[in-house]
Amino acid sequence: MNILxxxxxxxxxxxxxxxxDKDLNMDGADTTSLRVSVTPAPGTIxxxxxxxxxxxxxxxxxKFEVPWTVSVDNNPSWITVETTTLDRTFTGTYxxxxxxxxxxxxxxxxxxxxxxxxxxxxxxxxxxxxxxVIYTINQAQ
Numbered sequence: 001m002n003i004l005x006x007x008x009x010x011x012x013x014x015x016x017x018x019x020x021d022k023d024l025n026m027d028g029a030d031t032t033s034l035r036v037s038v039t040p041a042p043g044t045i046x047x048x049x050x051x052x053x054x055x056x057x058x059x060x061x062x063k064f065e066v067p068w069t070v071s072v073d074n075n076p077s078w079i080t081v082e083t084t085t086l087d088r089t090f091t092g093t094y095x096x097x098x099x100x101x102x103x104x105x106x107x108x109x110x111x112x113x114x115x116x117x118x119x120x121x122x123x124x125x126x127x128x129x130x131x132x133v134i135y136t137i138n139q140a141q
Contacts, residue, residue, distance in 0.1 A: 032060065032061050032131065033060070033061060034058060034059070034060050034125070034127065034131060034132065034133035035058070035059045035060075035133065036056065036057070036058050036125050036133045036135050037055075037056070037057045037058075037059075038054045038055070038056055038106070038135055039054055039055045039056075039057075040054060041054070042054065042108070042137065044138045044139070044140055045110045045137065045138065045139040045140065046139075046140055047112065047113040047114075047139065047140045047141055048112055049109075049110045049111045049112040049113065049139075050109075050110055051107065051108065051109045051110070052107075052108055053084060053086060053105055053106065053107045053108075054105055054106055054108070055086055055088070055103045055104070055105045056068070056070075056103075056104055056105050056106055056125065057103075057104075058125050058127060058133065060127055060131070066127050066128070067127065067128065068104075068125045068126060068127050069083070069125070069126050070082075070083060070106055070123055070124065070125055070126075071123075071124050071126070072121050072122070072123060072124070073121065073122040073123075073124055073134070074121075076119075076121050077111075078110065078111040078113070078119070078121075078139075079108065079109070079110050079111070079121045079137065080108070080109045081106050081107070081108050081109075081123055082106065082107050083104065083105070083106060083107075084105050084106060084107045085102050085103065085104060085105060086102065086103050086104075086105040087100065087101075087102055088100070088101055088102070088103055106123070108123075108137065110137070110139055113139050113140065113141060115141070116141055117141050118138065118139065118140060118141050119138075119139050119141075120136055120137060120138045120139070121136070121137045121139075122134045122135070122136050122137075123135045123136075123137060
């Protein structure tokens with residue numbers, strides 16, 4: 001019984017050390033798929049058209065906020081996109097924890113839609129290894 005009293009804590013500590021290993025990469029872990037976040041999400045653009053800016057974060061597998069470029073698939077004439085930086089301010093809960101920071105983003109300009117039909121465009125975010133992820137912009141008729 002005494003051996004169990006000493007053996008179980010040792011096993012626990014060894015298990016915690018292995019779980020906290022930052023270089024641990026489990027077999028089958030996703031290291032390549034891309035995810036994009038556009039904030040604020042524009043929703044469906046009205047037929048009148050608009051311009052908006054949004055912060056963009058692209059994550060690849062276990063890597064967060066990887067560098068990216070943006071383009072519009074098939075280059076439609078009714079939408080343009082360019083990269084920009086956006087200044088943001090975080091207002092904290094406690095005194096002294098407010099912060100200002102700069103984030104990567106996009107500026108999108110959508111022309112009025114006089115076609116009588118809905119339309120869509122795919123913004124393509126491409127990373128260093130040439131893989132890409134698509135974010136779709138929809139415009140009402």
